[in-house]
Every structure is written in C-alpha cells, then in structure tokens.
Amino acid sequence: MNNFKTKMTPFLFIGPAVAILLLFAFLPIIVALVISFTDTNLVGLANYSEINFIGIRNYINLLSDGNFLQSIGNTFFYVIIGVPLSVGSSFLIAVLLHLVGSWLASTFRVIYYVPSVTNIVAIAVVWGFLYNQEYGLFNYLLSLVDIGRIPWLEDPFVAKLSLILLAVWKSNGVSMLIFLAALQSIPRSYYEAADIDGANRWQKLRYITIPSMSFATFFVTITTLIGWMQFFEEPFVMTDGGPLNGTNSIALFIYQEGFQYSEFGYGAAASFILFAFIIIATLIQFKFRNKDQSL
C-alpha cells in the first residue's frame, strides 16, 4: 500500500496540468488532423452522419483559393518587413539603454516595455483613433509640416505598414530585455583589453559586442519570426483583414473560416499549412539550441 502511494505521488502533482493539456492542447491536434480531411461544417456538427471524408480536397482547394494565397502573400510581407524592424529596433534600444546609467536605464526600460503588457483591444481602440483619417493625431501632426492626409487604414498597402508599425511598437519589450541581459553578460574585461589595444568605439561594437550577442540575436530573430508568421491580433482587431483583404494574414484566414463561415474542416487544413511553415522555423531553432547548449 505504502509502495503504491509513493508511486502515485508524482502523478498527483502532474495530473491536473497534464489532463488539461491532453484535453485542450493534445487532443485538438488529432481532431484538427482528422477534420482537415473532411467537409465538417455547421451542418456536420449538428449531425455527424453529414460529415464526409474528402481526402486532400481541402488542401487542393486552398491552393487555388485567391483569399488564402493573398493571406500567404500578406503574411510574408509582414515577416519580411516586420522581423528586421522588430529585431533592429529592440537591439538599438537595448544598446542605448546599456550605455546610460543604471537608474535612467531602468526608468526607460519600463517605458519601452509597457506596450507589451497592454491589452490588444485597448491598443486597437487607441491606435484606431490615432490613425483616424480626419480626427486622428497622426494626420494632424503631419498637416503641421504640410503633409496631406494619409489613409492609414483605408489603403490596402498603407494599412499593412500601419499594422507593422503598431506591432513593432507593441512587441519591442521582450526582445529588448533579452538583448539587455546578453549585453550585461559580456565581461567588462573584454572592453578593457580592447581599450589597451587602442580600439575605438566602432571597433568595440563590431568585434566584441555584436559577436558576443550572436546567440541572443539568433534566438530573438527566430522567436520574432515565428511570432510574425502567426500575425493575428493586430489585423483582427484593427482592420478585420480589410480593406480588400489587403491586411489578411494566414492566422486570421483560419479564424475567419473556422468561426465566421463555420467551415471547420477547411480552416483546419489551412492551419496545417501554417503549421508546416512554422515547423520549419522551429526546427532551425531547436537545432541551434542543441548546438549551443544554453537552455
């Protein structure tokens, strides 16, 4: 009896969490895989006999679905512009913060981090006001320097850039902290040695700081990349994918198919295409982590 109790103890601890994960994170993977090969929709949900196995037809239809292809294009646009911008700006902020005294740095650190803890709906509401073509602050400030009204959210191309600006503003905080931790872990003696050798500031940045931060940079780049591939909340709350589907992302497309049109099977198939893109990025990340042994 006592032996049995000892054996059961670890399961008492991991039990609740694992049970919930199995039900709401693991089982859904299997369900998603199965229904992606069926035509499950609202009718099928009410009556299971209406669900038909249709093989890979969902996947074939997706590849000829103009909206889906456009959302893939938009997502790559977000990734190509957004990732360098996010990584670059958080790197720059971290380097500047590292240069100034400690109490100033900790004050600014808080200011730059605050957007990361802010609710996305509140952000959408506030930025929607700032971006407003007639009454918004941004267009008013631009009118002071004689620049005409910019259709921030009304033009498909400009809207994409507006969303990227908003997302970079919101996401800088975490990357900044990772960069800052990496900067602080560079031994001071490296710089002192460089000083003795007469290195100037640019050389120190180029040959000490940047190489020492290669792991942090890679880690931030990959996680940022994965985040941007799943770009969802910003277009969802700001533009709902419009205008003219111009800001739709793959993740938002999946949501729309699943919850607006109730095409569960079709949406699940789209989610696996997104997953395939992400798994490639994740595999690169894990390979790098194993090599580095840092985690």
Next chain:
Amino acid sequence: MYLRTRLEKTIVIVMLTIGGILVSLPFVWMILSSFKNDQEVLSIPPTLFPQDPTLEHYINLFQNLNFDVYLVNTLIIVFCSMIGLLFNTMAGYGFGKFQFKGKEAWFVVVLLTMMLPAQVTMVPTYLILNEMGLTNTMSGIVLPGLVAAFNIFLIRQFMVTIPDALIEAARLDGAGEFYIFFRLVLPLSMPVVAVQIILTFIAAWNSFLWPLIVANDQSLYTLSVGLALLQDQHVTNYGLQMAGSAFMVVPIIIIFIIFQKYIMEGFNISGIK
C-alpha cells in the same frame, strides 16, 4: 562600451527620451482624450490638455455600458488563472523532482503542445468545448488557457535546482507530500513563482480571444470583449472609447510598474541569455 564625455551621454539620453515620448504617446493621448467632452475630442486642431475636464465617459461606462459586469467577469478569470498557475507549479515540481515511469514521454507531450501555433488548436478546441456543452459558460472561457506548457517548462527548470536532500529530510521527518510542496518547495520557488503570478495576472486580465469565441451572452463578456463591443457600437464616440481603454490599461500599467523589478530579473532566472 561606456561613455567618456558629457556630450556623448547627453546625445544618448536625448535619443532615449525622444524614443520614450514616441512610445508613450498613445497612452498619454488616450488618458488626456478620455477626459475631454464629445466636441473637444473631435476638435481640429486638437487640444493637448482637456479644457473642461469631465468624468462623464467613466460614469457612462458603469451606468449604461455594463462595465461593472465585465469587470467582475474579468476578475473571475484572473482568479481561475491563479488556480491554473498552481497546476503549472505542481506539474513543474512533479517533472523536476520525481523519478517515475514514463516521465520523459509525458514531458515530451507537454513540450509538443508548446510548439503548436494557437491557430491549429483553436477550431478543434472549440469543437471539443461544444461537445462537452461548455460553450457560452465561464468554464468554457477559462479551461482552454488554464495550463501553459511553457510555464511548466520554466518552473521545472527552476525546481530542478532545489536540493533533493532538503525534500528527503522533510520526508524522513514524516511530512506529507503536499505539506512538503506547500510549506517547503513553494516558498523556495518564490523567485520564479512571483514572476509567474504577475505575468499570469496580466495575461488573464488581457484575455480576449477565448472569451470572444466562447461567450455569446453579454453577461459573460470580459472587459476586453466589452471594449470591442463598445468600439463597434460607438464608432465615433472617441472620448468614451478612450475612457474604456484607459480603464483596461491603467491598472495593468500600475501593477507592472510596482512589480517590474521581478519581471526584469525573471528574465535572468529563466536562463534566456
């Protein structure tokens, strides 16, 4: 990399200050606009400070727009998320400090769920909730996000560093397993758990997607879903919208500023360098 001259230091501080102003501009504008009346908020050129500060929007939120109900629902979700955090911590302890059959396999299952994008599991999770009859219930809103694999992983990493001898000594003294967990392991894990408490609170307060998907009745709406509804219904009433946003955002900013030291240090604890 340190600065030699006063001039250099000034340049860096000026750059940081300009950046800081740009970053905090939306918050400042939100708070200032929330105290302006309907005409002033749309006036061109805009005024910086409210000329005739009013609290009417904030009063309106609670008297006519059910923000009191949304607030209670949000606090219920925050409370439930703390139970979820307890489960995460227990699991982190289980995986970190016990040897049992199938441990590696279970841990791989946990990590696997971490890699999946939310979009893959979103639709089937809804179908499962539907099957369990949990749509449009508070349980349905809370359950899908209750446990987070990444947090289990972080907590486990910390738990591994607690010496086995301490736990064994307590066992020899006849302490029960849960007594050991709550009175010995939990206090020792405070550095990592404290960070998790703050982050879990913020995440629960901000939770938007599941409440939106699962709740049909307004009586189940959270603050963020209520705010989205307000934006749809009062499209041009920016003063009201800003007041609603400020009510959501300001408490979190205050909590964050009070506890930010722990979060910033938490990044070193979690070992991401």
